[in-house]
Amino acid sequence: MSADKLDTYRRKRDPARTPEPVPAAGPLPSGGNDTFVIQEHHARRLHWDLRLERDGVLVSWAIPKGLPLDPKTNHLAVHTEDHPLEYATFEGEIAPGEYGGGLMLIWDRGTYQTEKWTDREVKVVMNGSRATGRYVLFPLDAKNWMIHRMDPPPPPRWPPVAEVRPMRPAERRRIPRDPGAYGFEFDFGGRRALAEVRDGRAWFYAEDGTEIPAGEHPGLESPGRGLPDLPILFDGQLTGVGDTLAYMVFDVLRLNTGDLTGRTYQDRRRTLDHLKLRGPHWQTTPWFPGDGEAMLAVARERGLPAVFARRLDGTYRPGGSTPDWLRIPVPDAD
Template identity: 70%
Template structure:
């Protein structure tokens, strides 16, 4: 047995190359064994990490499909190395090529109560800012673990995906003065549409509600299978390119169990970029932090209708025309 619970953690990381906390060997801190964190980890494959404070470290599990909100399914939970307590507040970009390389964002954190803790079974009640629930983690044959929700599914209070409407920009004649506070995109002049993805199916809705079936755009139906079964709500524009409909994706409103409306635009865009959504009839649009003049210039040169300016700290406000977002016509 390792003399230090963090030996394995340290052996996988170079403190000079990762922004992650890498504490020096020594006595472990004493806590209350009641902190949990769920982190959205855009590593080689998107997954969620559940960490529970226990005996001076964070016991950790990687959960590919996220924390189940429904008691019907059991989700795989891969038991990983213990992490330092400082990891409970960590967000950042782990460099490519390093262990766990990719974007790490906190999805939720809070406190928990222990009902049972053995080498093969952990029962806890978690209470966070975004969700709460009673869960059991249990070891199956071999090294695999599973996670199961033990209480009824919560009332999320979230509107159904089909009821969401796109957030809209205000019309402006000029770019904002403080361009460093904005991310800039191209207005491609297509049909604004939200894509609700669930169970491999995709349904589009626009500013006026649900859009017609995909009979006119059959290729867009394949978008429903791009996230490996994870539900999501995306925002974008359907544009015609050489007579072919392409869904140009510019935002993500929900992902798996996570509602992202209150996450700032900059972090939503980073999450969207890491999803790497590219296909024959869809792709992620580029965005350019702080570079509005260049975006507007290119929009004029390419005959695009406008540039969009979106504050980096902007939440997503469905169905609202907000000054957080601006549309600046490209002109002649």
């Protein structure tokens, strides 16, 4: 009798405690051996999971830095247990304390062609919306592999940060009539700024794309501990908090090799929350779904100028003003 390829997967998961697919033991489905998925996994440490359909399962590797884009750089790929084919469409929150606990989002999925598949080398051509090109995986030992891009580096996927213009909220006088469709944030005032984080350092850009001199944001050059060592682009406000300057972050637009602007606000905020900014002068703006009137009342008590209302299913439109993002000024006291 052949070994159950999903036995390890099932032993690590309790179907009553995880939203992940846990199929019953039995014959494996047959497919075309041509589906891949890459999932962004906010577990104990952020990483990306590459899964390739092979003989009824998804053969899987955890890649801490995502796919390499330059053939001069190889990335670590940790071989993990085979996953069921149903996992190719899985997104969700795995409960804390469970195996792999954390947020799981699909970063890309598509088809691939196999050029070679042996115990010593897996060579494939991926055809996705983000992941394209020829890659080879090869083992260092039984668990640790490396992944190498065989094609030349792809062209830049997005303009430089200096050419990105923040999305602007539309002004409204009242909370939307369907508040359950929105997430609400405080407008802390201050100066709007994009922050590009690379190699543990931050560069800030004004709304017109000009770089903000370091002297105008003292103490904010380092976002502090906790962020992964990956390029990230944030959107937020440079705001005075007491006697100090803080960067209040309310959105994440790019993460590693991924442009997140096409994701919904709810997914971007979940990603931002899981990044757990911990710098002494960097803070993630709190957000609350549904109860905009209560937010306005708290904003008035705290002397804040306004509340933002952002549609949970709205995307980020650089440089545009959209009714998916509203700014509601705090009304004057009666």
